[in-house]
Amino acid sequence: MTFPRFTELVxxxxxxxxxxxxxxxxxxxxxxxxxxxxxxxxxxxxxPRAVAAMQEAAAEAxxxxxxxxxxxxxxxxxxxxxxxxxxxxGEGIDGLLGYLxxxxxxxxxxVVTSAGAYPTFNYHVAGYxxxxxxxxxxxxxxxxxxxxxxxxxxxxxxxxxSNPDNPMGTWHGPETVLALLDALPGGCLLVLDExxxxxxxxxxxxxxxxxxxxxxRMRTFSKGYGxxxxxxxxxxxxxxxxAAFEKIRNHFGMTRMAQAGALAALRDQDWLAHxxxxxxxxxxxxxxxxxxxxxxxLPSATNFVAVDCGRDGAFARRVLEGLVARGVFxxxxxxxxxxxxxRVTAGRAxxxxxxxxxxxxxxxxxxxAPAEG
Numbered sequence: 001m002t003f004p005r006f007t008e009l010v011x012x013x014x015x016x017x018x019x020x021x022x023x024x025x026x027x028x029x030x031x032x033x034x035x036x037x038x039x040x041x042x043x044x045x046x047x048p049r050a051v052a053a054m055q056e057a058a059a060e061a062x063x064x065x066x067x068x069x070x071x072x073x074x075x076x077x078x079x080x081x082x083x084x085x086x087x088x089x090g091e092g093i094d095g096l097l098g099y100l101x102x103x104x105x106x107x108x109x110x111v112v113t114s115a116g117a118y119p120t121f122n123y124h125v126a127g128y129x130x131x132x133x134x135x136x137x138x139x140x141x142x143x144x145x146x147x148x149x150x151x152x153x154x155x156x157x158x159x160x161x162s163n164p165d166n167p168m169g170t171w172h173g174p175e176t177v178l179a180l181l182d183a184l185p186g187g188c189l190l191v192l193d194e195x196x197x198x199x200x201x202x203x204x205x206x207x208x209x210x211x212x213x214x215x216x217r218m219r220t221f222s223k224g225y226g227x228x229x230x231x232x233x234x235x236x237x238x239x240x241x242x243a244a245f246e247k248i249r250n251h252f253g254m255t256r257m258a259q260a261g262a263l264a265a266l267r268d269q270d271w272l273a274h275x276x277x278x279x280x281x282x283x284x285x286x287x288x289x290x291x292x293x294x295x296x297x298l299p300s301a302t303n304f305v306a307v308d309c310g311r312d313g314a315f316a317r318r319v320l321e322g323l324v325a326r327g328v329f330x331x332x333x334x335x336x337x338x339x340x341x342x343r344v345t346a347g348r349a350x351x352x353x354x355x356x357x358x359x360x361x362x363x364x365x366x367x368x369a370p371a372e373g
Contacts, residue, residue: 009107009129018119022329034327035354037345039228040166040196040304044278044348046226046261047271053264054230054257065259067251072263076234079266082210085239089262091253093195093218093233098124099249100216100235101158104189105130110154114142116167116335118193121160130157137338140298140306141170148183159184162193164200167333167343169300174206181214189241190215198224198272199279200301213238223303224272224279225265230258279303282346289356293363298341306333306341309366313339318369322362328354 022039026032036043069089077084090096097120105111107129113121115134125132133154135146142165151159161180164171181190194217197205208215216237222228232254235242265271286305287297298306309316313336320332320342332342344355 033329035351038329038331041228042226044275047268049268050261050265054261057257057260065254065256086210088245089234092231110156111158112151112156113160116338144180152185160191164196164301169302171301177206193218195220196302221262232262279346285352304345318366322365326358328358
């Protein structure tokens with residue numbers, strides 16, 4: 001007998017990670033990046049009040065965090081005008097997606113998403129043996145009508161939609177999301193990932209009855225609130241679904257520092273407004289730099305911009321590699337035709353200065369590189 005005895009499912013899966021982190025890339029390069037514009041973190045940082053709250057909480061790090069995230073859940077409920085029974089807090093949206101898939105997806109169960117959409121969701125589905133069904137983007141946006149049709153065709157347990165979208169930054173208005181909700185087949189849950197909604201035009205998030213059992217909405221403190229390293233996400237859904245998380249979640253997954261920081265960040269809406277304004281300026285800066293280099297950009301309701309490199313995915317990847325080699329960390333979509341773009345996080349003036357320096361050099365190097373194949 002050999003050890004360990006993995007399950008057949010785990011034996012069948014490749015060893016992979018959805019994203020190669022910038023630290024891993026920096027170790028391979030042997031030096032840090034000049035501009036970290038690939039992971040959609042907020043380079044503008046968290047509220048100073050959040051930093052102070054985490055520093056104070058660090059003195060009590062010998063204690064486990066509140067297993068119910070009581071204060072944060074109640075504050076979030078008040079913020080959204082719902083009850084605490086409608087809120088679950090977890091280790092980022094990624095952690096909550098993992099718990100959700102664990103609760104609802106058995107081996108062979110159908111799950112629908114868009115080809116090229118957030119890969120970590122797919123990672124969780126594969127990890128529990130679900131059958132992923134992917135629908136193509138249409139005009140650089142996820143296609144709600146096609147997603148609903150595929151969900152009905154395969155009797156999907158879950159349908160994933162990010163609005164605003166990652167990796168393209170595009171978005172749908174509230175009426176489109178509500179129409180998708182009404183088009184869901186019976187027994188299918190809409191996983192509405194709203195990680196970037198703080199940056200979207202007012203009214204993008206639809207008004208949905210908090211007791212509607214057909215949807216769960218995912219939110220995060222990683223983007224506008226600048227707490228990606230603290231790993232704080234939350235979900236809003238009908239109480240029966242929220243209560244089910246208690247059966248399988250890691251009850252002590254949230255640290256005291258993370259809870260304190262998120263609570264202070266939520267209370268500092270002025271800082272969030274500041275970050276949103278700085279992000280808008282950063283998006284404008286990226287678009288200007290792209291234009292100066294003969295490139296176009298997609299409209300964005302997020303804290304990043306998809307820069308259209310004007311050719312195919314192979315060319316865009318050479319541009320990306322050229323930027324990385326010149327100290328600018330960016331990422332790109334993984335499937336055609338989305339992969340004609342590179343994705344650049346909104347940055348500060350000094351970050352964009354590095355982008356402005358490196359992009360023309362990367363484009364020139366991409367032009368000179370021999371064609372693949």
